[in-house]
Amino acid sequence: MDAAGGEQLSLAAVRDALVRLEDSVVFALIERARHPRNAPAYAPAAGGGGGAGWRSLVEFFVREAEALNAKAGHYQKPEDVPFFPQDLPSPLFPTKSSPKVLHPSASLVTVNDAIWKMYFDGLLPLFTVDGDDGSYAETVALDFACLQVLSRRIHIGKYVAEDSNSLMDLLTFKAVEEKVKKRVEKKARTFGQNVTLEDSAGKQQSTAGDSECKLDPTVLSKLYDQWVMPLTKDVEVEYLLRRLG
Amino acid sequence: MAARAIYAPLVCTAALLLAFVVSPSAGLSLDTVREFLTREEDTIVFSLIERARYPLNRPAYDPIHLGDGAGPGRRLNASFAELFIRESEAVQSKAGRYQSLQEIPFFAYRVPFTLAPPYNFTRELYPAAAFVNVNDAIWSMYFNELLPLLAKNGDDGNYAVTVDSDLACLQVLSRRINYGRYVAEVKFRGDQQTYTSLIQAKDRDSLMKLLTSEAQEDVVKRRIEKKATVFGQSITSDGPIKTGVNNSSGTNFKVDPSVVYKLYDQWVIPLTKQVEVEYLLHRLD
Numbered sequence: 001m002d003a004a005g006g007e008q009l010s011l012a013a014v015r016d017a018l019v020r021l022e023d024s025v026v027f028a029l030i031e032r033a034r035h036p037r038n039a040p041a042y043a044p045a046a047g048g049g050g051g052a053g054w055r056s057l058v059e060f061f062v063r064e065a066e067a068l069n070a071k072a073g074h075y076q077k078p079e080d081v082p083f084f085p086q087d088l089p090s091p092l093f094p095t096k097s098s099p100k101v102l103h104p105s106a107s108l109v110t111v112n113d114a115i116w117k118m119y120f121d122g123l124l125p126l127f128t129v130d131g132d133d134g135s136y137a138e139t140v141a142l143d144f145a146c147l148q149v150l151s152r153r154i155h156i157g158k159y160v161a162e163d164s165n166s167l168m169d170l171l172t173f174k175a176v177e178e179k180v181k182k183r184v185e186k187k188a189r190t191f192g193q194n195v196t197l198e199d200s201a202g203k204q205q206s207t208a209g210d211s212e213c214k215l216d217p218t219v220l221s222k223l224y225d226q227w228v229m230p231l232t233k234d235v236e237v238e239y240l241l242r243r244l245g
Numbered sequence: 246m247a248a249r250a251i252y253a254p255l256v257c258t259a260a261l262l263l264a265f266v267v268s269p270s271a272g273l274s275l276d277t278v279r280e281f282l283t284r285e286e287d288t289i290v291f292s293l294i295e296r297a298r299y300p301l302n303r304p305a306y307d308p309i310h311l312g313d314g315a316g317p318g319r320r321l322n323a324s325f326a327e328l329f330i331r332e333s334e335a336v337q338s339k340a341g342r343y344q345s346l347q348e349i350p351f352f353a354y355r356v357p358f359t360l361a362p363p364y365n366f367t368r369e370l371y372p373a374a375a376f377v378n379v380n381d382a383i384w385s386m387y388f389n390e391l392l393p394l395l396a397k398n399g400d401d402g403n404y405a406v407t408v409d410s411d412l413a414c415l416q417v418l419s420r421r422i423n424y425g426r427y428v429a430e431v432k433f434r435g436d437q438q439t440y441t442s443l444i445q446a447k448d449r450d451s452l453m454k455l456l457t458s459e460a461q462e463d464v465v466k467r468r469i470e471k472k473a474t475v476f477g478q479s480i481t482s483d484g485p486i487k488t489g490v491n492n493s494s495g496t497n498f499k500v501d502p503s504v505v506y507k508l509y510d511q512w513v514i515p516l517t518k519q520v521e522v523e524y525l526l527h528r529l530d
Binding site for chain 2: 023024027030034043060065068071073074093132134135137140145182190195196214
């Protein structure tokens, strides 16, 4: 999040970021859904990974990719949180420092363990078909993209919690949540549709059967309802507890 | 923009060295090829939309200057983007990414082993022609021509995520364009006699003519332009869907559909055909 001038980050800017991230979440899931489950990518490595300290191909990939990101100066912002924070290398290049809009303890708040578990145990079986096409490296790279965007979205809760007006928003939360669920479902339907030249331009295409959709829209509303929004609230609560403590 | 056949060892797995038998794959047909290319269009539009979220961030592409700023310092020949992409591809290589030959990396690596679980890939391409690619041209086109059209001027300092999204664009463009090898293979198998005589005569022009269908190309261009419009729209939970197409200032676009049309018209389609011709010229080696 960039505070464009001024130290205060408006809730409106945070809201915009959250809405824009919905598109990224939908794109990432659609792309992952292109490949089947590819279970070998998640299986424990034969021979214990040669003592390298990783349990599966996906864990190896994420650790390596995050080490590269860290060297590139990526984990400087409160919403960018690594899944494997231990022993991350320091940035190699000087990075532009962003204004500090949050309490210093914000960097300690992370729900990435829960996100990891949710993604592999809960979400992946819902939107990928059984099967194995051998493209394990592409698959785990796409998984990492999904994990990153979900983590970013959820950890933006730190900014929401910082806003003094957010207490008022809690009262209208139910209505907001319903809106969000409807919107992400609509996005899944729109971005996941099969676009051809035969349909007349401008016609509302969201009426196309969900069976043609690359991504089941109800998966999106479930994702947000059962995991994204509750986890975001966990982040908000944890941030506030640390802030006051 | 010459196509280059890379014979350097990209990945040193035993499977690759054994793959000198071309098995007529039941999987490769004009239909499956078309299906693949069509699905790639969606990926291309998504990745362009994601890149367009960030400003140009030019410093990420300038040669890196190391030093304390007081003296002349030391200038690397590489930019942040190049270093990041090299390292990123190296990690993907270790994870087994370039084994199937469907993807060709921008930088070559010596990977003594891969950590990926083994998989029996069907070798559909003719081995002597399988490494044909135009990655140099794609790299140059992407940074020099496309990026300035795609991203707004500005610098937000977020170079890691920016270059990460550049890599996603480069990977899908490379995969799509170098898929010309599979297109050429299917076409060759469909009419071996005609192609063989043209290849033996090294008749590039006639091959190009044979591979070109302007009607088909027109359909592809118009379809991806439409996809850019559909996927780039702003969606609210209520109310009509804003496409931004009628917006005179054009600032509502997540990605400008005319840029996507131009991408295919000027670069993707011509480069793919270049790959097809180059592949065919090696098909009888």
